[in-house]
């Protein structure tokens with residue numbers, strides 16, 4: 001499950017207006033049948049679907065972006081799914097199907113944002129909240145040798161983030177001007193990268209949290225789709241780099257899987273809900289009590 005599932009249920013993102021549609025972009029499972037000309041997979045292989053069926057590599061076209069699962073085309077909330085071979089990747093051996101099912105959207109998005117921002121060891125990133133994208137951003141940033149500042153509305157979740165390697169934590173409820181704390185924690189300079197999942201309500205504070213020449217991976221709308229006080233001057237006077245991130249290609253997914261397999265990184269699953277109780281998974285997502293991911297299981 002991703003926050004996106006709620007947005008689609010409420011009326012959709014652009015290019016995700018197909019109605020009716022089988023929902024849910026992410027899924028993993030076992031290959032039970034292959035077509036005659038398939039060479040990349042055989043029966044019994046363990047696979048996950050790519051978020052965009054047809055974005056394999058490079059810069060996506062409009063047509064490729066029309067193939068987002070569970071939005072533009074049918075998704076993964078199904079017992080059986082048939083796709084061309086370019087729309088699958090093999091999953092790491094150390095992951096269960098439930099763990100691998102968390103990867104196609106949130107993990108690829110976090111990976112894409114950090115890599116596109118050119119993250120290197122010793123840099124500092126800021127990530128907002130403890131949902132799916134942000135927890136993957138925390139895990140990958142630690143893997144890259146970066147310092148991580150993370151915010152949350154809950155001290156208990158911040159404790160869990162520390163246990164995962166977060167270097168600095170800020171409660172954004174008790175510390176509403178959290179960008180000042182970020183500045184303080186970076187000797188007044190600001191962070192190298194922001195994983196901007198908040199949107200309207202967090203954007204201007206994220207801007208104030210970035211260093212001059214810093215990078216903002218523009219990803220989410222947890223607090224709304226508005227501009228959040230963003231002005232051209234606030235960007236150019238600080239030489240900021242804004243990069244829209246829309247999940248990623250199969251090539252990025254495969255690069256990420258290599259890293260996950262090498263480091264035996266485990267996605268963080270908060271709860272696993274049986275397929276028959278899928279409505280409960282939506283309710284849980286809406287309550288925002290989760291840390292990391294909520295997964296729907298067939299077993």
Ligand SMILES: NC(=O)c1ccc[n+]([C@@H]2O[C@H](COP(=O)([O-])OP(=O)(O)OC[C@H]3O[C@@H](n4cnc5c(N)ncnc54)[C@H](OP(=O)(O)O)[C@@H]3O)[C@@H](O)[C@H]2O)c1
Pocket residue numbers: 001002003004007105106109128129130131132133134151152153154157172197198201202218219220221222223245246247248285288289290292
């Ligand atoms: N562009 C893309 O390709 C892409 C891909 C994936 C996701 N997204 C977007 O990224 C966002 C996150 O997605 P997700 O699936 O990771 O969401 P999620 O798992 O549902 O995240 C929920 C968490 O967000 C945090 N949050 C809510 N309001 C916040 C605020 N004002 N400041 C800081 N944190 C806040 C809360 O963390 P605490 O409980 O710790 O406070 C909440 O538990 C969504 O807007 C989604 O649409 C975009």
